[in-house]
Amino acid sequence: MTKExxxxxxxxxxxxxxxxxxxxxxSLIEERPRYGFELAEALAAGGLExxxxxxxxxxxxxxxxxxxISSYRAPSPTGGAPRKYYRLTDAGCAELGRGRADWLxxxxxxxxxxxxxxxxxxxxxx
Amino acid sequence: MTKExxxxxxxxxxxxxxxxxxxxxxSLIEERPRYGFELAEALAAGGLExxxxxxxxxxxxxxxxxxxISSYRAPSPTGGAPRKYYRLTDAGCAELGRGRADWLxxxxxxxxxxxxxxxxxxxxxx
DNA sequence: CCCATTGCCTTGCGGCACAAGATAGTCGGC
DNA sequence: GCCGACTATCTTGTGCCGCAAGGCAATGGG
Numbered sequence: 001m002t003k004e005x006x007x008x009x010x011x012x013x014x015x016x017x018x019x020x021x022x023x024x025x026x027s028l029i030e031e032r033p034r035y036g037f038e039l040a041e042a043l044a045a046g047g048l049e050x051x052x053x054x055x056x057x058x059x060x061x062x063x064x065x066x067x068x069i070s071s072y073r074a075p076s077p078t079g080g081a082p083r084k085y086y087r088l089t090d091a092g093c094a095e096l097g098r099g100r101a102d103w104l105x106x107x108x109x110x111x112x113x114x115x116x117x118x119x120x121x122x123x124x125x126x
Numbered sequence: 127m128t129k130e131x132x133x134x135x136x137x138x139x140x141x142x143x144x145x146x147x148x149x150x151x152x153s154l155i156e157e158r159p160r161y162g163f164e165l166a167e168a169l170a171a172g173g174l175e176x177x178x179x180x181x182x183x184x185x186x187x188x189x190x191x192x193x194x195i196s197s198y199r200a201p202s203p204t205g206g207a208p209r210k211y212y213r214l215t216d217a218g219c220a221e222l223g224r225g226r227a228d229w230l231x232x233x234x235x236x237x238x239x240x241x242x243x244x245x246x247x248x249x250x251x252x
Numbered sequence: 253c254c255c256a257t258t259g260c261c262t263t264g265c266g267g268c269a270c271a272a273g274a275t276a277g278t279c280g281g282c
Numbered sequence: 283g284c285c286g287a288c289t290a291t292c293t294t295g296t297g298c299c300g301c302a303a304g305g306c307a308a309t310g311g312g
């Protein structure tokens with residue numbers, strides 16, 4: 001066979017990530033300063049399948065360039081290359097707030113459409 | 127100007143759509159046969175901002191090619207070009223089921239990460 | 253006959269997750 | 283001392299897809 005293997009479910013997660021990955025990072029960074037490797041682990045621990053570091057580092061760079069986060073370097077206590085910690089800026093904090101609202105609104109609408117046909121009455125928005 | 131206007135919120139919705147737009151269409155079609163124009167309206171009515179038809183038609187074509195939906199033409203009762211109705215195939219129905227599960231799992235994880243840190247000591251800005 | 257409306261489809265663009273690989277710093281074994 | 287292993291960051295090329303804008307087709311009314 002040529003190359004079919006749609007792997008539908010796998011690809012959907014990738015597409016879903018596009019909308020919330022930046023927000024997740026922002027949210028995790030809000031908790032406390034974090035570095036790239038740690039973020040990948042935290043995402044996996046949070047229930048999202050492992051996100052490749054090739055997605056995380058460019059995204060962090062973009063967000064820093066956008067002024068949403070700032071970074072500083074610190075040596076690795078376990079030995080190894082120095083870590084680059086990120087923390088939220090004011091703008092990043094504001095953006096995170098907006099993003100959370102966006103996500104809630106969107107997830108609500110989408111979820112409603114996706115489950116609307118199984119039942120029709122009685123739903124509430126939180 | 128080369129590039130400007132981040133329009134953050136606007137773009138986020140676009141990225142979010144990637145993960146669920148196909149599922150939404152599938153879900154709406156499951157309810158009853160629908161045609162392109164109608165789907166755009168249904169999405170808007172469902173709470174999602176208007177999705178451009180330039181996104182919907184190619185997606186429908188892709189899904190038909192993938193065997194998830196099938197189509198038939200019928201004249202427009204209100205006068206105008208004939209409509210192209212889509213209905214779910216077996217595969218489409220199965221895919222919709224998988225997709226719903228994927229969405230629920232993903233939305234759960236993402237939502238958890240996004241709201242995990244909100245409650246701690248002192249959140250006062252608002 | 254002409255034109256507005258309804259409805260479908262195509263092209264060019266831009267953004268992003270991903271795989272794979274390169275780079276750098278530190279440590280332990282030999 | 284040198285080499286391999288581990289930690290951690292960054293870069294390039296690829297493919298996917300929503301979107302804006304524009305074009306085509308069919309119908310019915312002025």
